[in-house]
Amino acid sequence: MISNQILQTTVDGLKAISRVDLCVIDSDGKIAAKTFDDVQGCVADALTFMDSPAESQVVNGYQFFKVIDEQNLEYILLAKGTSDDVYMLGKLAAFQIQNLLVAYKERFDKDNFIKNLLLDNLLRVDMYTRAEKLHIETDVKRVVYIIETKHEKDTNALEIVRTLFAGKVHDFITAVDEKSIILVKEVKGNETYEELDKTAQVIIDMLNTEAMSSAHIAYGTIVGDIREVSRSYKEAKMALDVGKIFYSNKNVVAYSRLGIGRLIYQLPIPLCQMFIREIFGGKSPDDFDDETLSTINKFFENSLNVSETSRQLYIHRNTLVYRLDKLQKSTGLDLRVFDDAITFKIALMVVKYMKYMESKDTF
Incomplete structure (x- = not known):
């Protein structure tokens, strides 16, 4: 209506x-x-x-x-x-x-079709039949963005995104829940993932300027057929979650660049708990004091370089060595040894993942 x-x-x-x-x-x-x-x-x-x-x-x-x-x-x-x-x-x-x-009914029908397409609620034969009826091309390249703002039911942000893509008749903006805006964007033949990043950044800048709202954006891989759009959407959802856990400092997260975070995200929690017990015994990284945690993080940021880490922490090199020795005694892992450093880094990421999943279960 x-x-x-x-x-x-x-x-x-x-x-x-x-x-x-x-x-x-x-x-x-x-x-x-x-x-x-x-x-x-x-x-x-x-x-x-x-x-x-x-x-x-x-x-x-x-x-x-x-x-x-x-x-x-x-x-x-x-x-x-x-x-x-x-x-x-x-x-x-x-x-x-x-x-x-007629126009508004077609827009409603398209919106409904895109929602069902994203949620994988359509049989393949129905998918192509309805797409043809709604004049939606089935064999063009597309990618799915998920735009999450601070506030639920942010209709202002939704309208801003719609306005931004108003002239793009082959792009679709919808929402499948109250937390996020979905953009199904047509990808031109020569568009790269770097250009998809730029599109996401334009959306973020527009929301910051027009709606005074910060946003996080995740997107899936480029797909070549309409039946694969739901896969790109699922990838974007995973990228959004993985980004919150491991890359919280990034506003734009691409599924194609999740790295080891993607692997950890798919681990069952009991296996994660077993791994943490194996590495830390009865302890947890949460038991480390702030000084130790900041030392660990800075050491990793500087690629295990003792001199550069001590310089950035404004401490003597021997002080840093003392802290690393102390950590080795309590955990059995020497962060100056590459294999131990990798084990420790992965363990920290696993703990982050477990805490995130635990917080989701409480809501």
Whole structure:
């Protein structure tokens, strides 16, 4: 159904051109839009006209027209006046509203189709049949973005994204839940993943500027057929989760660049718990003090370089060596040894993953 705001804009525009007052009444007898005030007296006549077999009728100085879509009466249009010019304008207005109904219904149908496509709710034969009916190409390259903002039900952010891609008729913006906005974007033949990153950054900048809202964006891999769109969506969902766990400092996360985070994310929790017990015994990285954790993180950031790490921490080299020796005694792992450093780094990532999954289970 068209919003009353759209109908009001339409009748206001027609009146500005023709100087003829118009009123739209829905099939429940409620006034949807009007350009004059004394319309209540016309409602009873409109209800009577609904039961009439005529498509148009003149009653009490008004011309009435039916707006029908697929044999269903949607609206009654009133045009004030009885002249031939008013009749012609009324017919044009009814035709315009009918076209709006068709356009909005197609938009709704497309939105519904895209949602079911993302959630993998369509049989393959239905997928291609409905896509053809809705004039959606099936064999073009596409990628799915998930845009998550701070606030749930952020309609302002949704409209901004829609406005940003308003001219891209082959791109689709929808939402399958209250937390995120989904963009199914057509990918041109020469577009690279670096350019997909730039698109994501443009969206983030626009949301920051227009909606004063920070956002995180994840996207899947480029797919070449409409049946694979749901796979790109699932990849984007995983990328969003993995990004929150391991790459929280990044606003844009691509599934194709998740690295070891993708592997850890797919590990069963019991296996993770067994691994942590094996590495740390009865301890957990949460038991380390802030000084030790900051030392560990800085040491990894500097590729196990003792001199550079001590310089950036503003401590003597021997102090850093003392801390690393102390850590080795408590864990059995020497971070200056490459194999031990990798084991420790993976263990820290596994702990992050376990804490994230635990926090999800509590909601």
